[in-house]
Amino acid sequence: MNPSIAAKLAQLAERLDEVNAILGRADATDNLDQYRRLTRERSELEEVVDLYRQHAAVEQSLRDAEGLLSDPDMRELAEAELHEGRDRIVVLERELQQALLPKDPNDERNLFLEVRAGTGGDESALFAGDLFRMYVRYAERNGWKVEIISQNVAELGGYKEVIAKVLGHGAYSKLKFESGGHRVQRVPATETQGRIHTSACTVAVLPEADEVSDVVLNPAELRIDTFRASGAGGQHINKTDSAVRITHLPTGIVVECQDDRSQHRNKAQAMSVLAARIKDVQVRSQQAKQAAERKSLVGSGDRSERIRTYNFPQGRVTDHRINLTLYKIDQIMDGDLEPLVSALVAEHQAEQLAAMSEAA
Numbered sequence: 001m002n003p004s005i006a007a008k009l010a011q012l013a014e015r016l017d018e019v020n021a022i023l024g025r026a027d028a029t030d031n032l033d034q035y036r037r038l039t040r041e042r043s044e045l046e047e048v049v050d051l052y053r054q055h056a057a058v059e060q061s062l063r064d065a066e067g068l069l070s071d072p073d074m075r076e077l078a079e080a081e082l083h084e085g086r087d088r089i090v091v092l093e094r095e096l097q098q099a100l101l102p103k104d105p106n107d108e109r110n111l112f113l114e115v116r117a118g119t120g121g122d123e124s125a126l127f128a129g130d131l132f133r134m135y136v137r138y139a140e141r142n143g144w145k146v147e148i149i150s151q152n153v154a155e156l157g158g159y160k161e162v163i164a165k166v167l168g169h170g171a172y173s174k175l176k177f178e179s180g181g182h183r184v185q186r187v188p189a190t191e192t193q194g195r196i197h198t199s200a201c202t203v204a205v206l207p208e209a210d211e212v213s214d215v216v217l218n219p220a221e222l223r224i225d226t227f228r229a230s231g232a233g234g235q236h237i238n239k240t241d242s243a244v245r246i247t248h249l250p251t252g253i254v255v256e257c258q259d260d261r262s263q264h265r266n267k268a269q270a271m272s273v274l275a276a277r278i279k280d281v282q283v284r285s286q287q288a289k290q291a292a293e294r295k296s297l298v299g300s301g302d303r304s305e306r307i308r309t310y311n312f313p314q315g316r317v318t319d320h321r322i323n324l325t326l327y328k329i330d331q332i333m334d335g336d337l338e339p340l341v342s343a344l345v346a347e348h349q350a351e352q353l354a355a356m357s358e359a360a
Contacts, residue, residue, distance in 0.1 A: 120199020129158030137335025144168025
């Protein structure tokens with residue numbers, strides 16, 4: 001093991017002992033904020049420290065086995081223990097490296113999913129509908145809940161724009177690499193001569209912001225308009241000014257919400273989306289200042305970049321960031337996104353490991 005990594009692990013083990021000692025005191029719950037913070041820290045430390053201690057125990061077993069090699073009666077047993085121990089060390093070191101990777105503080109948050117039609121007219125809107133259905137199916141497979149916040153339905157079907165909230169454990173960690181441009185190549189239903197058309201949609205995945213600690217919204221910087229909702233929704237939703245439009249004046253970000261008959265709930269939802277979008281702008285600005293430490297666009301959230309192509313005639317889906325092509329477009333469009341998601345997460349972790357090795 002790299003000496004610097006070993007030293008860091010030893011420090012983490014010492015810190016876990018300190019945290020356990022503090023939490024074990026009789027007055028540990030007197031300061032509830034500190035108690036919650038230390039409890040979270042202990043939870044984060046336990047996994048990596050447990051792996052570190054397993055690694056230390058296996059290393060000690062290897063040393064003991066090496067000491068028995070000179071004993072003819074114990075040699076065969078010692079060689080077997082050495083073989084097993086060396087294999088176990090390799091596995092533990094890989095698990096330790098992954099456990100030490102920087103954690104994205106947003107990974108466990110809920111998210112806002114925004115799908116917008118781009119170039120391609122009606123076909124783009126239909127594809128936006130297909131993409132949104134794909135994400136809904138993927139959410140169902142993971143046991144997540146999807147709530148539509150706002151939708152602008154196109155005349156021939158699909159969406160000009162749809163915004164939804166996805167609630168579920170680890171939702172953002174799985175879907176955060178979906179932000180970007182998605183291109184489709186297929187024969188539209190409206191095409192009479194069988195020609196393949198190319199159109200595009202954009203997807204944005206934003207972690208839900210904690211409005212209190214993450215984003216401060218100054219009421220003086222907000223313009224809030226109410227208006228009568230349009231589209232389907234029953235008599236009540238169309239006869240009252242229940243729809244809400246909020247404009248954040250400093251950034252020009254505009255959010256509309258009209259899917260609920262309650263103006264109060266529409267306003268609350270719109271404020272949540274606004275906070276998420278402002279936080280996303282702030283995070284991307286920080287990432288831009290930190291510049292190109294990343295070689296690929298995995299997780300960069302660059303809205304203009306084409307990240308994936310869905311080619312229906314050839315039955316393939318290609319993710320251009322990691323040069324991965326899968327010939328299972330029907331399954332993917334039905335929500336079987338795990339092969340793509342897993343590959344993107346693995347690529348991201350590989351880059352983090354490479355950066356950690358260089359730093360060491």
